[in-house]
Amino acid sequence: MALDKEKYQAFEDIVGKRNISQDPGVLETYRCIAQQSSAHYGPYVDHMTPLPQAVILPGSTEEVQNIIKLCNKYKIQFKASTTFWSAMGFIGSDYAVQIDMRRMKYLEIDEKNQMAIIEPHAIGAVVQAEAMKVGLNLNVPGVGCSSSVLASTSGWVGFGPSSYFMGCAGENLLGAEWVLPDGRIMRTGSLGAGAGWFCGEGPGPSARGIARGFAGSAGTMGICCRLAIRLHPWPGPANFPTEGTIPAYRAVLPDNFKTYTLCFPSWDAYAQAFNLFFENQDILYLGHRQFNMFGRDAKGAMVNILTDPDKQFCDLPELMKDPYIKKQTELMKIDIQVVIAGMTKRNMEYKEKAIDKILELTGGWKNEMMLKPEIVNWVLMYLLRLGHKNLNYTFCGAYEGNYGMSPNHFVTAPLMEEASEIKDKWAKKYTSIADTGGDSDMGSISIIGGGGATGWEFFVNFDAYDKDSIKGTKEFIDSTQEWMFKKGLGVDMGRWNADLRKSDGKNYSQEEHDAMYIKMPQPMFLTYNWKIRNVFNPNNLTGSYYRTLTPEKLKTD
Amino acid sequence: MxxxxxxxxxxxxxxxxxxxxxxxxxxxxxxxxxxxxxxxxxxxxxxxxxxxxxxxxxxxxxxxxxxxxxxxxxxxxxxxxxxxxxxxxxxxxxxxxxxxxxxxxxxxxxxxxxxxxxxxxxxxxxxxxxxxxxxxxxxxxxxxxxxxxxxxxxxxxxxxxxxxxxxxxxxxxxxxxxxxxxxxxxxxxxxxxxxxxxxxxxxxxxxxxxxxxxxxxxxxxxxxxxxxxxxxxxPTIHKMFFVPAQRPEQLNDFVRRVVRLRFSDELMVVNGFYLASLLGENAKEVKQLKAELPAWVALVGILGRKLLPEERLESQQLDIADIAQQFGLRMTPSLPGISGEKVLNKLINPSDEKCWKETAKGAFEDIFFLTTLDKTTMFIHMAHMMAEKAGYPASDIGVYIQPKHRGSCYHLEFNLPYNPDCTKSTQTAKDFFKKASKEFSDMGAYFSRxxxxxxxxxxxxxxxxxxxxxxxxxxxxxxxxxxxxxxxx
CATH class of the missing domain: 3.30.465.10 (Uridine Diphospho-n-acetylenolpyruvylglucosamine Reductase; domain 3)
Known part of the structure; x- marks a missing residue:
């Protein structure tokens, strides 16, 4: 079915001629390689998300509401996205319109109440720059600073290096203005009461629960148009200092900022250190195992390449043989990068002492090479701004997050060597994935504020333009998933979305979801999702990223 | 049936x-x-x-x-x-x-x-x-x-x-x-x-x-x-400190700064009557304490756990004292005749079966809602104005301000004690409760509960x-x- 002229005109009446398009060239840019999770050019590179019938750019909540009402009238599917990081922001049906939210970019910093009120196209870097002017900062999630803050807060998970200190995106969500799929506007908490943006809960039960759980509903529960997030202290300069030559941009920060690569003699010690950080929740400003994404063998050399503008990727083999780098890389086999930020001189002294004490208790140490000023300043820039997402693709042009293992670090840490060995053997036997030394596990010290659940994934680098590499990577990922099931580790992070969009880029049908979800240990909750969708999305217009099970499929006594 | x-x-x-x-x-x-x-x-x-x-x-x-x-x-x-x-x-x-x-x-x-x-x-x-x-x-x-x-x-x-x-x-x-x-x-x-x-x-x-x-x-x-x-x-060590003030608004900048820098483990503001109700064992004691205690006080708890407990406590104690001084206030380990330990014990431990708020007059009603710190003073002034009008003794209103959700919002509570055996006292409190609730709602109080x-x-x-x-x-x-x-x- 095609969107006829009359319907197109109706949408155009809402947003104006300049903000809607059916130009085939434009529409083609609103397609995405269908993959399982984030921006990873996954194994299904042959398939693209469907071509939208039109692309519409609303400029206000009222326009969004009118668009959604029209979609309901004509039973047209819709999906909103802003910075289009991954397939979940794209449509899953041939009869659908893509809503591009980039015109809505309002940003207001409320310094006194430590919050920012934002629209979809206020990206992380912009919110951060404005917040820092008044001594505040935000949790920039793993998606990086060039992505929409509203999207990760309302639509997806939103944890990152700073979530230990600043909380996950969902924890920072305050009031929100949300156009539900049936066209109603939900204003959560204090906002609905006309009291301001400071609270997103209640009155009574919190309606935000239908649209934002552990993850957001990936655009299936309507379109969030504006929300408030809580901001956190930034005891640094009003302007984030940036110097150096690309790609080695650095941030020279005052003495109350320090970054260390903390190393441990065993995974057991690593897990013990994590627990100490979790028990004492005010030590770190940020904690992330970042540079291990380049692999256990290559990370030291890669850090040297990336911090020296005169070095190139082709220097990697030689640098890996350099005795000093080799030794330092070996010493940071089991490591994590941390940033501490002192609110006062005394506070900084306490945090330094606490780090040293934790290292003493766990037999750990600070990596010497990572203390070089040029590396320190580069790491601070990298982790505090999170603007280096391009480096995820450095090795082969593509990667997949794999072995996203249990958030229970006491379970995961003892398995790390076994997991690394599986990858190492595969990489040495086949050429489909990059051989970076087995362990390429990386991720956040915590996916919730204050710590308690880790967010780790192995980086698997492959060539997205080589069919054999893609095929081999898929086989590798299938095998690691099998291993994870055997170990009781559940579904791999890279497969979180595997049940939400088919490999041909299209939505799953209800029958297909029913067949999958009836097998879940507690399928009951999915029948409530079905009922929620029926009430708030009666025409089922937002695709299959909302997990539902038809209640009749569940036999109850 | x-x-x-x-x-x-x-x-x-x-x-x-x-x-x-x-x-x-x-x-x-x-x-x-x-x-x-x-x-x-x-x-x-x-x-x-x-x-x-x-x-x-x-x-x-x-x-x-x-x-x-x-x-x-x-x-x-x-x-x-x-x-x-x-x-x-x-x-x-x-x-x-x-x-x-x-x-x-x-x-x-x-x-x-x-x-x-x-x-x-x-x-x-x-x-x-x-x-x-x-x-x-x-x-x-x-x-x-x-x-x-x-x-x-x-x-x-x-x-x-x-x-x-x-x-x-x-x-x-x-x-x-x-x-x-x-x-x-x-x-x-x-x-x-x-x-x-x-x-x-x-x-x-x-x-x-x-x-x-x-x-x-x-x-x-x-x-x-x-x-x-x-x-x-x-905690292996846990202490309570006090920052007294004459008026509630004098404490706002102090509280905001402590919250901003992520200091303290407990932090709240109460007026003298509220604190007296918590501490007093009977109506007479509550009355006496009310007369002795500062009009307003920020209660600041700091603790140390297993990792460097003394260092953490000392560092925060000194930093928070500095913040108090910055805003013309003073942080002390005790109030006249009342130790930090006594208040801490009252705060964190369960009270009797009857709520401690009944001690002052035998019964009470609370009005509480969420707001932002900068608006608390406006509500407090209104409560006092309305109390005078309603014939309810304004000096008997207990006030409690508690940061929630890392200070994103503040629980503001007005405690209205009354004598359940006195019809007039009960009716006055009831009328005041209703009128004040309505007025606060109109002013933007958010009754999340x-x-x-x-x-x-x-x-x-x-x-x-x-x-x-x-x-x-x-x-x-x-x-x-x-x-x-x-x-x-």
């Missing part, structure tokens, strides 16, 4: 079903100004299977159920039926502390467990749970957390409802499930533990936060059979939100058997 009694007896046994008018009379009212309503039956339950059977039975017989977990007395009207023919389902006998996991600092408790019971068990394991201010001895931990009572460590609440994590719930339609990460494993805690799942993450599963359907719901959506709660390491008359005040402000709430109620409690009439839905 005889038939209903027989049917309930089949589920829980005759010793757990009560229709004695004297017993039911106790459940027909509470200490609030809510209208009384005598329930038909009281049923005491011991486990989730009984709960589920009763909810299914209530759906078949169209019987309203009023869940009650805390022991008496009650103060907010939410445990009093709003409709006739109701059955009180008393969960206070469900007292199991199901597990304490030290590694993840998670405990799992049933609804009848009180703070005193839980803290004692946790202390044996070197743990503690954050608390609301001096919770009464019979207060259910789960209810206090589900109803989002302000917690003294609001600056450690990354999530608005911390320390709440996963739950087991029987929804109003009689279905039973776990919430949060626990919903993704089998409906059996022991099986989950065997695979090292310890109910740590409360959100979800996936994109729906089922626990948010139950929080602040006054028992209108379902019945919680257990909840997992995030604990903290038991809309008990009694506040539900209409609050929900009438946004028709769309009310409709959405009604829709949600229809999903989880389609026959409207769970505490009908509450929340104006």
């Amino acid at each position: 005889g038939n209903k009694k027989n049917e309930l007896t089949k589920i829980v046994g005759s010793s757990n079903v009560f229709d004695d008018p004297a017993i039911l009379e106790n459940y027909s009212k509470d200490s609030s100004f809510c209208s009384p309503m005598i329930p038909r039956l009281l049923v005491k339950v011991n486990n989730v299977n009984e709960v589920q059977k009763i909810v299914k039975w209530a759906n078949k017989t169209n019987t309203p159920l009023i869940p009650v977990s805390s022991g008496p007395p009650h103060y907010k009207g939410d445990t009093v039926a709003s409709v006739p023919e109701a059955v009180i389902i008393d969960l206070s006998g469900m007292k199991k502390i199901i597990s304490i996991n030290c590694q993840h600092r998670i405990c799992i408790v049933e609804p009848g467990v009180t703070y005193g019971e839980l803290q004692k068990a946790l202390a044996k394991e070197g743990l503690t749970l954050s608390t609301s201010m001096a919770p009464r001895a019979t207060k259910s931990v789960i209810t206090s957390i589900l109803e989002a009572e302000p917690r003294l460590n609001g600056l450690s609440q990354w999530e608005f409802f911390d320390p709440l994590r996963c739950m087991e719930v029987v929804w109003g339609d009689g279905n039973r499930m776990f919430t949060g990460e626990a919903a993704q494993g089998p409906l059996d805690l022991e099986k989950q533990w065997a695979s090292q799942k310890w109910q740590v993450a409360g959100n979800g599963p996936f994109s729906t936060d089922f626990f948010r359907m139950l929080t602040m719901s006054q028992g209108t959506m379902g019945i919680v059979a257990w909840a997992s709660l995030k604990c903290e390491i038991l 809309p008990y009694g008359i506040w539900s209409r005040l609050q929900l009438n402000k946004d028709a769309q939100s009310t409709m959405i709430l009604k829709d949600l109620k229809g999903i989880f409690d389609p026959n409207n058997i769970m505490n009908p009439g509450k929340l104006a839905v």
Whole structure:
């Protein structure tokens, strides 16, 4: 079915001629390689998300509401996205319109109440720059600073290096203005009461629960148009200092900022250190195992390449043989990068002492090479701004997050060597994935504020333009998933979305979801999702990223 | 009703079903100004299977159920039926502390467990749970957390409802499930533990936060059979300090700065009368303390756990004292005749069965809502102005300001004591309560926990939100058997 002229005109009446398009060239840019999770050019590179019938750019909540009402009238599917990081922001049906939210970019910093009120196209870097002017900062999630803050807060998970200190995106969500799929506007908490943006809960039960759980509903529960997030202290300069030559941009920060690569003699010690950080929740400003994404063998050399503008990727083999780098890389086999930020001189002294004490208790140490000023300043820039997402693709042009293992670090840490060995053997036997030394596990010290659940994934680098590499990577990922099931580790992070969009880029049908979800240990909750969708999305217009099970499929006594 | 009694007896046994008018009379009212309503039956339950059977039975017989977990007395009207023919389902006998996991600092408790019971068990394991201010001895931990009572460590609440994590719930339609990460494993805690799942993450599963359907719901959506709660390491050192002031606004910048820099473990502002009510053992003492205590005081708690406890405490103590000085204030370890230790002990430990707020005059009513710190002074001034007009003694109003959700919002509470034996005192307090609630609502107070008359005040402000709430109620409690009439839905 095609969107006829009359319907197109109706949408155009809402947003104006300049903000809607059916130009085939434009529409083609609103397609995405269908993959399982984030921006990873996954194994299904042959398939693209469907071509939208039109692309519409609303400029206000009222326009969004009118668009959604029209979609309901004509039973047209819709999906909103802003910075289009991954397939979940794209449509899953041939009869659908893509809503591009980039015109809505309002940003207001409320310094006194430590919050920012934002629209979809206020990206992380912009919110951060404005917040820092008044001594505040935000949790920039793993998606990086060039992505929409509203999207990760309302639509997806939103944890990152700073979530230990600043909380996950969902924890920072305050009031929100949300156009539900049936066209109603939900204003959560204090906002609905006309009291301001400071609270997103209640009155009574919190309606935000239908649209934002552990993850957001990936655009299936309507379109969030504006929300408030809580901001956190930034005891640094009003302007984030940036110097150096690309790609080695650095941030020279005052003495109350320090970054260390903390190393441990065993995974057991690593897990013990994590627990100490979790028990004492005010030590770190940020904690992330970042540079291990380049692999256990290559990370030291890669850090040297990336911090020296005169070095190139082709220097990697030689640098890996350099005795000093080799030794330092070996010493940071089991490591994590941390940033501490002192609110006062005394506070900084306490945090330094606490780090040293934790290292003493766990037999750990600070990596010497990572203390070089040029590396320190580069790491601070990298982790505090999170603007280096391009480096995820450095090795082969593509990667997949794999072995996203249990958030229970006491379970995961003892398995790390076994997991690394599986990858190492595969990489040495086949050429489909990059051989970076087995362990390429990386991720956040915590996916919730204050710590308690880790967010780790192995980086698997492959060539997205080589069919054999893609095929081999898929086989590798299938095998690691099998291993994870055997170990009781559940579904791999890279497969979180595997049940939400088919490999041909299209939505799953209800029958297909029913067949999958009836097998879940507690399928009951999915029948409530079905009922929620029926009430708030009666025409089922937002695709299959909302997990539902038809209640009749569940036999109850 | 005889038939209903027989049917309930089949589920829980005759010793757990009560229709004695004297017993039911106790459940027909509470200490609030809510209208009384005598329930038909009281049923005491011991486990989730009984709960589920009763909810299914209530759906078949169209019987309203009023869940009650805390022991008496009650103060907010939410445990009093709003409709006739109701059955009180008393969960206070469900007292199991199901597990304490030290590694993840998670405990799992049933609804009848009180703070005193839980803290004692946790202390044996070197743990503690954050608390609301001096919770009464019979207060259910789960209810206090589900109803989002302000917690003294609001600056450690990354999530608005911390320390709440996963739950087991029987929804109003009689279905039973776990919430949060626990919903993704089998409906059996022991099986989950065997695979090292310890109910740590409360959100979800996936994109729906089922626990948010139950929080602040006054028992209108379902019945919680257990909840997992995030604990903290038991402090090895814990001190309380005071920052006195003449006027509340003098403390705002101080509080804002302490919150901004993430200092302190407990932080709140109270007026002299509120603190006197907490500390005084009788009405005379309260009166005396009120005369001696500063008009306003910020209470600042700092603790040290296992890692460098003295260093942490000393560092924060000095930094916070510096902040106080920066704003022309002074932080002290004691007030005249009152040590920090005494106040700390009163704050964090359970009080008697009767709420300590009754000490001053024998009864009280609270008005509380959420707002931002900068607006608290405006509300306080209005309260005093209105009290004068209403003939209510303004100097007897207790005020409590508590940062919540890491200081994103502030619980502002006005405590209105009155003499229940004096008709005039009671009526004056009642009138003042009603008028002030309305006025505060008009001024932008956010009644996130809309008990009694506040539900209409609050929900009438946004028709769309009310409709959405009604829709949600229809999903989880389609026959409207769970505490009908509450929340104006």
